[in-house]
Amino acid sequence: MTVVGEVGLRLDGVSVDRWLSARISELSASIVIELSERVSGHASMPPAELHGNTAGLVRSCVRLFVDTLRTGGPPSRRQLREIRESASLRADEGVPLEVLVSAYHVGADVCAQSVVTAAEPEDLPAALQVACLLLRFLGQVMPEVLAGYLESRLATVAEEHGERRAVLSALLAGQRPEDAAARAAVQLPARYAVISLEVGPHPDELGANAGDRAVAARRKLRRMRTEVEGNASGTVLDMLSADGGLLLVPLDEEETTGGTLGETAADMLAPHEWERLLALTDRLGCATRAEVMAGAVPARPDAVASAARLAAEIRHVARASSRPAGIYQLGDVAFDYQMSRPGPARDHFAALLRPLATRPYLLETLRVFLSCGLDRRRTADRLHVHPNTIDYRLRRASALTGLDPARGCDLPMIYAAFAAGELEPVGPCPPG
Template identity: 40%
Template sequence: MTGDNGATVRTRPLLIAGRPVAAHLHARVPALTRRVVDRLLSELPVYARLPREEVVGDIAGIVRHNLRVFARVLERRAPATAADLAEQRDSAAQRAEEGVPLDAILSAYHLGMESGWQEITRDARPGDLIDVQDALSLMMAFHRTLTSTVSAAYLEVRQVLDSQEHAGRHALLASLLAGTADEEAQRSAGLRPAERYAVLTLALAPHPDESGPGGSVAARRKVRRVQSELNAYVRESALVSLDASGGTALLPVAAPPPWEELCALVARASLSAGTAITAAGATAERRAVPAAVAQNAEVVEVVRRTGRPPGLYRLADVLLEYQLSRPGPAREGLASLLAPLADRPDLLRTLESYLALGLDRRRTAESLHIHPNTVDYRVRRIESLTGLHPARAVDLPYLNAALLARSSGTEA
């Protein structure tokens, strides 16, 4: 005979251990349901956290229904129909709304199928091999269809919810960066700004794979891994605006976190993404977030300009450099100390290397590929033109400050 879906239905009942398989499974559904629910509670923690009435109600109900559908598949010896799986689709959609992970849902169905299979093959004999094989084929086909149906229903709902959540989080981030976050308005939309945030500004170096084929994929993977570390730190979705070059992250915190903790977070993100990260951080009250973001951007720029290594920095780490980067008469005056060297780039390069290498003439010579005596000569020329000598304690701070002021003025 032919079934509703056009498939040929074999009417001879499957027999294992002398028992009609479908009838035996139907009879054992109540006991199997209790067994499966007990396993869900002990083996899948997410189900143990659900309300007890939901577990013994909706969850037990869908386990029971699925076992009965499986029994009908075995009875008809035909695949499950869309109508057979309607309740499973609805249940998956509801679990998606509750935030139950998809892997836990699929694991629950696997436990149910495993328990059903163990029950119908108990006491199977060698002579049952053909029927066992037929039952296995039916079970595998049913489980494949079930998994596909449940996953599609779950992901459809999650896509809508994630889109709504993403839009809400983006709006909250934008309002915080603009200094217009209104707690009552955000709460009415299901989001509530925190009173305090750890504000991070991140500059991401290119990953080596970004320069090759599939570079855009490597860039997205890098960003995703950084964001995963940020999410793990706050144990939820952080407020992040990030692309391949960097961006801003707002991490809600109850109190200012230890600085070492934030440094470790940036280090983990760098390791996970496989690229260097230069970052600036500060803890700010909600209304002070825009000012903190602006200051962080300036700190990152100072760190970059002064050639410091990757890592997390705060204003206290670059106070002198930060202040010297501010426009004004003092910066202009300091920069003018090196005006006599403006047309002597060889002397400027030598001065930069000499100061950066701790006044070590040999290392300076190596870095510039010149003779140490040439370094000595150039240092004397610098003194004769500017009146300042790096080896004089009183002159050294002025030369360092003048170089920084000059670079800040040049890039401003």
């Protein structure tokens, strides 16, 4: 392999490292121009920043490469540490990582082009060696750039997450959140959509390997946060795990429905707000490739604690009443919600289906029959049995409970019994 020192590449009568050293300012200016034209993040920088801090960093990197040409060795530990610290500062300043990485490659490109352009034909082997050394130089410094940048960003994200979690904790505890919000630079909205989430498993979480399941769960959680934060105005507060959790999504407008929390009107969102939450739930389902069940309640910041409890209850009732995946508010499950409240009425209705407790396949058939709109063929398709089997099971259930879904006066009683929520299917339907 040709070595620059052995070939003695000379440009304008001097060695290449001296030639580059004498042109550091010129090269740095060219690199800055290329950055402003080729890298989108630099194009939007204020001129003072571009020709100040950025130009200074470029000059330092060119000097460091010249040192490696002169010594023939890699950058020293001190120099690599300085590169790492510089990248950490760029992260603190909010410079995007892709912009920082592109800057190093653009700088290497400009230096290589300048050497190749100035070289004579007989100097081509050594000029190519300079280009190879530039690639090696990038391989030595880029790990430090990435490590310094990511260390700073991870520390910042952890700090921001902790500060935002403090705001959420204050809201859930019914405390004044203003101080915590100020520390986290969070602007409290007039209202939040308080969302209780339940997220089913991603297909990869159903595998046998525990390590793969853990990776799939982490990826699902990351996609959830990305989807929520990327499609919400204002700062979203969350307490999420791979299985779901709590979201506080800012609502743009003042409450228009009137009333106070606990009254039906105040527990409903405006149509345009509801459309946004429906779309968010759909996107979460697509992003996670999992079933998403959610309850949502609008609330002022001082009512978040009670709204979170109500949202969780709405979600639970929607799940218990066999509703399909999606997001629900109180008006969607008001009957079931009320029937699930403790008291003698709930106990009475729950007792109506107790004779089916030891025959879960009859209970499940009755439940699916109701969810299929009393259509025996759809019920048979859902349960993978013959329609005659459905007829038989419904007759058996009617004989045991005294309730016949074909009788109009019995149907509300059966719905109420299921809404009471004390009996759940405990096993699969047997064949036939």
